[in-house]
Amino acid sequence: MCGILFSILDRNVEPAEKFAPTWFTLQELNSRRGPSAQDSHHVALGQPSNDTLDPTSWSNDINMNFYGAVLHLRGDIVTRQPHVSSTGNVLLWNGEIFDGIAVDHHENDGRVLMDQLEVISTQDHYGSQDHRQNFLNLMAKIEGPYAFVYFHASSQSVYFGRDCLGRRSLLWHKSEQEESTIGLPFILTSTGYSAFHTELLRLEEVPADGIYSLSLASNSPKVVTKHPWVPAQSSSANEPGSLTLPFGRVNSAIPRDSELSAPFADRLKFDLAHPDVVPPITGDMKEAITGMIEVLGDSVRRRVQDIPRTGLLHDARVGILFSGGLDCLCLAALADKFLPEGEAIDLLNVGFENPRSVKAKAAEEALALKRLKKNQGATESSFSGSTDGDKANNETAKPTKPDTRFNVPDRTTGYESLAELRKISPRRHWNFVEVNIPFEEAMAQRSEILERIAPLETVMDLSIAMAFWFASRGIGYIKNEEGELIPYTSQAKVLLSGLGADEQLGGYSRHKDQFTAAGWEGLIHELQLDLDRISTRNLGRDDRIISDHGKEARYPFLSTNVVQFLSKLRVDLKVDLRYPRGVGEKVLLRHVARELGFDRASSHWKRAVQFGARTAKMTDSGRSEIGQQIVNRAVAE
Structure with a gap:
């Protein structure tokens, strides 16, 4: 880069x-x-x-x-x-x-x-x-x-x-x-x-x-x-x-009833994603799973091999922008296959202190505590005193209350997926890097980040860019064997991103909307539209943001070999929106995840990074902001 x-x-x-x-x-x-x-x-x-x-x-x-x-x-x-x-x-x-x-x-x-x-x-x-x-x-x-x-x-x-x-x-x-x-x-x-x-x-x-x-x-x-x-x-x-072009247009063939994995009426049997809910695997789907693992694995291999080593033998050369979601988890599992066993992989998981979210959570906890005290009644009053010995013991213990400001949705799914990674690859040293960004630090860097995304300047671009800028910087904490957080700075120069999976495999809510409104034809049209406009929506901005720290983003799902493979596939082998959220979107990748050993994560659904990391609407002044509005520079300065 x-x-x-x-x-x-x-x-x-x-x-x-x-x-x-x-x-x-x-x-x-x-x-x-x-x-x-x-x-x-x-x-x-x-x-x-x-x-x-x-x-x-x-x-x-x-x-x-x-x-x-x-x-x-x-x-x-x-x-x-x-x-x-x-x-x-x-x-x-x-x-x-x-x-x-x-x-x-x-x-x-x-x-x-x-x-x-x-x-x-x-x-x-x-x-x-x-x-x-x-x-x-x-x-x-x-x-x-x-x-x-x-x-x-x-x-x-x-x-x-x-x-x-x-x-x-x-x-x-x-x-x-x-x-x-x-x-x-x-x-x-x-x-x-x-x-x-x-x-x-x-x-x-x-x-x-x-x-x-x-x-x-x-x-x-x-x-x-x-x-x-x-x-x-x-x-x-x-x-x-x-x-x-090295790839063709999205396969426009409408699947026949005989080709579909299950009758349409079967979707009425459930309405929520669950690891046990797995669409049947047809012969065509089995071939698609094998092919996807092969072509995506080759894409990952080419992007992680032969990276020059600049640090110690065990230092990570590869990091993954890691929300714990389906896309980055599959990339982590495949990268594990092509990197030396003794080498660490950094999983960069970012969480922001969002005052609005913290305030709302504190209000909920206060209300719950008030109800608890009311229910305890006289029981609480009978034990309201304490002996000198009790007081001394409490002062000696002084347990440190965990900092819950950064317990964002992506932090929760991140640790869940980390557990599954350690289960399938226990010999790999996985550095789960908690990148915790206090509100004051986020606001202090807001103007600089806005400059890095230029000429883009919308509210949505800024909120996404803030998450990627801090995550790629790689300054955070990892847990030691005692579960204590210790400072850590990632030295990885290559960062894998799952961008491109949702666009090609129907991971966005707009794909569901198009399928509901216009069936398979509408879904195919939306998938083609996403592929046609991907260069103008995401990639230039993300490259400018991540490279600002001397890091390089690599996108295995956007290898032209992967794009060619997915473009040729029949649409229902990639996404089957007859099924509910967490089952039908990116159905092929969910099958791949199960093949790689991930049961729980195979039912994760898409969460936009600005909501998973909580960079969206961080101040009260932004409550009325819409994603495509131009950023208020008076706030940014």
Whole structure:
């Protein structure tokens, strides 16, 4: 994982002195993403390149500056970037190549990709359409998350973009524009800050709908060309200038009654989830379970193997954003299969002190105590005194009352799932990290977190981001053998996330609503919609938040191999909403969980992170806030 930053500056349009503060701020923010190494490269069009970090020293009219910050997670040694070839090509790479291009575990994948790009440049006629298509074909082969900027010197073309699911953040500032024409300065950056602070910087997320190119070969207006991702079965597949998606559309076949696991009327036998309520496993479902374990297991294996060790032998290299829910629990069980037995795995479980929730709980407890005292009556009064000896014993014992402020729903399910993990893998050292965030600390960091999610700024984005920002920071407590909490800071640089499971396996309430309103057709439509928009809803924001601590999020459920497998499956093998909550949604993953040895957790249902960790509506002023409203900055400051 890296932070990448790129700019094209025309000194005649924007004086370098005015641009320099913006560049230096973006450079500092990107350096947080890559603490292992930082470097830069400068290209002045029409003149020899001259490396410098200071825009005020650029002498040519059109200048490009490349900056890369590296988090060392691939290869034996830290490989600095930008990658610069002898022919003048430059690559900024923020990604992981897990498949599609062969990368030995001793190698750096950015360096391997640059070598492949040089082969293309050598074979092709410089500046020809052949080079462009061969470049696009190479990028389409990559399985893994990425965002990149690539300058092809001979054609004076800049290519940039995100993978087809948008698993890495990339923001752009295009200045004034008309349609596809951009103005200068032009900026690409992994992370940014809000337009609230400057008129110069107006960032938007680069759409993950294709790879973009920009020709700098003439003084004519700069036109951005999109090379779109297209489904393999579409009429535009394999057309010049396009990229073929590595997965197809969601299987639209409507299941026949003979294929369904049980008659529809059987749902009337129960209305609540229970571990004993298991839909029958047909032959098709059995094949789907086996296939899911295989493809998801391979995805996890590729994402946890060969991570460089920077600490002691027993230190965790892998952490899991762990609510105790179905998705993260399955990832934990699969990661356990592919990591050395003596190595710890950190389970990062975050809980917030939410004054509104604490106040409501205290009121309930006070009312319950009042009722108890009323019922005890005279019994209490007859034992109201105490002897000196009793008083002395009480003072000696002084039991410490547990801090219940952080007993959020995800903490409860987290410990329940931890017990099941220890049962199926007792030799693994599971570090259950209680990340406890007092209200004052959450409010103190609120403005900074709001800046990290820019350009997003809704109430929902902020509440989700707060949970992920503190969880990924990894500062908390673990219990010793006596059950006492001791301070602990996770050193894991790779964090597994279950994102993508609910979107593909029907885990949200809106899937139930669509099934109720429009049957299987409505459900299939909603699943396709979720897959189409996943890059714009979650991933860029989460990448910017988690990487702010020099950590990398990896999403096994969003391996394109997993997405392809699930897209091909008949809908009822993934989600069967004839059954009640906790049974029918994500039915395939529930069967997988039982196959892995989890009985209780197989009936857990979806709980949004902002409610599980209690970051939603933490103050009375937020009681009327709606998730899609813009954050009140007066509260955030």
